[in-house]
Amino acid sequence: MGRYTLRRLLQLIPVILGTTFLIHFLVWNLPGDPFAGRCGERPCNPAYIERMTELYNLNDPLIIQYGKYLLNLLQGNFGEDFRGVPVAETMAEVWPNTVKLAVVALSIEIIIGIGAGVLTGLKRGGFLDNLVMISTLFLMSLPVFVIGYLLQLTLGLQLGIIRPTVSPEMPWSELIVPGFVLASLQVAFTARLTRASIAENMRADYVRTAVAKGLPRRRVVGVHLLRNSLIPAVTFLGTEVGALMAGAIVTEGIFNINGVGQTIYRGIITHDATAVVPMVTVLVLVYLLATLLVDLLYAVLDPRIRYE
Incomplete structure (x- = not known):
């Protein structure tokens, strides 16, 4: 290793x-x-x-x-933007906001996406399976900004359940809806990907062997089936870490979050290359480290994988 x-x-x-x-x-x-x-x-x-x-x-x-x-x-010198503000100061201000939003979105992807995929993969063709398939198709068909504005209008302005925009302090509770909006498309893909992987591995020889040995169903699913079936989903989620941060432009704009996406967008609009280049460079580094972590997780999830 x-x-x-x-x-x-x-x-x-x-x-x-x-x-x-x-x-x-x-x-x-x-x-x-x-x-x-x-x-x-x-x-x-x-x-x-x-x-x-x-x-x-x-x-x-x-x-x-x-x-x-x-x-x-x-040397850690990111220079100054066209306003004369050190880019390092701007990054220190906006990166924590985007990281918090990305953590919430990734958690929603894991809990809802993988959870729904496992349940529907184990019980295909039932009511829950049809409900999840229709729901994920609905999420995949709607653009992110439509989902964002609908939730902001209904939950924030009409029902008053949430704040229409996130406060500057960015408490975790206010990031749940923006996090769901950001993760909506990925949740649908993760659920469908996990469902397909579970359904395929249900027919694998090692699962039939575990069942023939008389192992409890919980052990067959949790130890043998689930670990091997999660590799495609983990690969997808790992590659989405960088996309969650870079793709938060729309979500940050709808909910007034001062994050990396909005900073890059403002830099592009104002042709401020001094701010855009360092921000995008750090995003690339985050994406590459996330893919490395995913590669290392393969051996943990699938005992058949060994690194020489």
Whole structure:
């Protein structure tokens, strides 16, 4: 396991270098004025463009630009945005909010998605199975912003059960509905994926052998069937960790949450590359670490998997 982990960590190095290089290149080297967001609707003054170009090393060759950018990242220097605010301060303010929202959304995916998938996989064709299939199809058919506005309107404005927008303190109780909105599509996919995996493994030889040995049903399901059947769902959930944070733009906007998604969106609208590049880079790192954790969980879930 240790050698495999080390090898996977080494494999992440070229991936990190490649993705950060592409992010830096696409944001800073596309045609047009990269500092247009500082000047509003008026064209930027040539002297100002020249000074900013020198400040951000845009006169250097591309590989030199990237080298300086990477060196600053390794030193923990994320620079300042166009407002003169250190990006590290902005990240320290918005990242905890998005992480809390993502934790709630991931918990909902695990509890509802996997729970519904296991129950329907064990009892296919019944009322609960049909109800879950219809419900998940409904969630998959509706865009996230429609679900968000419907819940905000009915539960918040009409019934008064929740706050229409999340308060600045962001208590966990106020994040349940936004978390469900963020996780709604993934809940549907997780439930269907788990159901299909449970139904397939129910016919596997090792399950029939466990039943023939006279093992209790709880042990057959919990030890033999469930662990092996959860691998597809765990893979899906692991890859969704980064997507939950990056894809929270709509949910954060509906419920007025000051998070990473809204910060990146504002940076894109205002052409503030100094804020967008570090934020997206950290998202890439989170996504890569999540996929590594999923790979390591395979051996825990499935005893047939051994890392050499």
